[in-house]
Amino acid sequence: MATSPSFGFTQEQVACVCKVLQQGGDLERLGRFLWSLPACDRLHKNESVLQAKAAVAFHRGDFRELYRILESHQFSTQNHAGLQQLWLRAHYAEAERLRGRPLGAVGKYRVRRKFPLPRTIWDGEETSYCFKEKSRSVLRDWYIHNPYPSPREKHQLADVTGLTSTQVSNWFKNRRQRDRAAEAKDRDSEDLSVNKPLQLCSSDEEDEEQLYPPRSPAPRTSINSAPRVLYRSNRNLRPTRSLNPDPNSTQTLYRH
Numbered sequence: 001m002a003t004s005p006s007f008g009f010t011q012e013q014v015a016c017v018c019k020v021l022q023q024g025g026d027l028e029r030l031g032r033f034l035w036s037l038p039a040c041d042r043l044h045k046n047e048s049v050l051q052a053k054a055a056v057a058f059h060r061g062d063f064r065e066l067y068r069i070l071e072s073h074q075f076s077t078q079n080h081a082g083l084q085q086l087w088l089r090a091h092y093a094e095a096e097r098l099r100g101r102p103l104g105a106v107g108k109y110r111v112r113r114k115f116p117l118p119r120t121i122w123d124g125e126e127t128s129y130c131f132k133e134k135s136r137s138v139l140r141d142w143y144i145h146n147p148y149p150s151p152r153e154k155h156q157l158a159d160v161t162g163l164t165s166t167q168v169s170n171w172f173k174n175r176r177q178r179d180r181a182a183e184a185k186d187r188d189s190e191d192l193s194v195n196k197p198l199q200l201c202s203s204d205e206e207d208e209e210q211l212y213p214p215r216s217p218a219p220r221t222s223i224n225s226a227p228r229v230l231y232r233s234n235r236n237l238r239p240t241r242s243l244n245p246d247p248n249s250t251q252t253l254y255r256h
Contacts, residue, residue, distance in 0.1 A: 091111050142157060
């Protein structure tokens with residue numbers, strides 16, 4: 001691209017400036033530089049310029065503009081990883097703003113399911129937590145044979161999967177923790193099933209009634225029989241003395 005008389009930079013030079021400012025984290029200065037670019041369609045469609053615009057949009061919280069940039073241009077494969085992070089982080093930030101609290105692992109997973117990566121920054125291969133499925137398959141196969149790879153083996157796995165040694169190490173650590181948690185849960189379930197008290201079903205209740213028949217209620221004494229009982233219990237008592245009681249009184253003294 002020839003130098004513009006009013007600008008003084010070639011397209012290659014503009015791309016270089018964008019990369020340097022973006023890598024240096026000077027996004028405010030990068031934004032001012034992008035604003036100063038002339039209205040040249042070819043210049044503004046340069047991939048380095050588009051990447052810089054996406055980074056500035058994310059920095060300023062202009063997520064709508066960020067999504068528009070990422071969805072309107074087919075980016076090179078080597079730039080997918082960084083742009084995917086911008087896409088995900090922007091959607092995470094919007095979800096946290098709506099909910100008023102940070103997202104956990106489950107919340108982030110739901111956001112990824114709701115807002116899948118556009119094909120402009122994704123090669124179509126299934127990913128899980130930003131790991132390609134073929135990379136996870138390699139790690140799973142290794143885990144079956146050796147859940148504790150050595151540092152040298154982690155470096156080898158990193159080369160094979162395209163991940164960093166830290167990512168490989170974290171994957172194995174998280175997988176071991178999940179397996180231990182699952183084993184502990186299974187043990188707790190077994191303990192509960194062993195210690196759970198037996199409950200009688202309807203047939204058991206019938207058997208219990210046959211073994212322990214209900215007691216018959218205690219006989220109730222009728223009112224008419226009460227004086228007779230009192231008389232029999234006091235038949236050996238005889239009156240000793242009449243005190244000419246009040247006719248309205250029924251009391252009498254007795255002695256043995």
